[in-house]
Amino acid sequence: MLALRDLQRKLPIGGALLLMAFALGGCSSQLADMTPADAQAHPREPSSYLPVHDLPPDRDQAVIPPDQRAKIEAELAAARDRQAVAAKDAK
Structure with missing residues (x-):
């Protein structure tokens, strides 16, 4: 019984x-081992979209004119x- x-x-x-x-x-398994053998490689040519860290060139003129x-x-x-007056009246 014991x-x-x-x-x-x-x-x-x-x-x-x-x-x-x-x-x-x-x-502990490697991620490289999990990729299928017939997987496509990443394309070498750049895509039509800009990378996130690329910024457009600076503009020489202001976007909104000073008078506007x-x-x-x-x-x-x-x-x-x-809005401040309307909020005060609502209280």
Whole structure:
């Protein structure tokens, strides 16, 4: 009877160790071994899209002329003031 109780205690521990060994063994496989033999290589010529780190050349002229920029800033300031008044009235 004593041997049966020992076996019942050791069996789950042994199973857990076996599962852990399989899990750790799967992590040690090389990724290069997992690629199929008929996989296509990456193209050598550059694609039509720019790489992320490449930026467009600097522009010599401003995107928005200064007079239009001042008009837009004034409109935004007026909208901000209207919203502040509306929020104060809502309280």
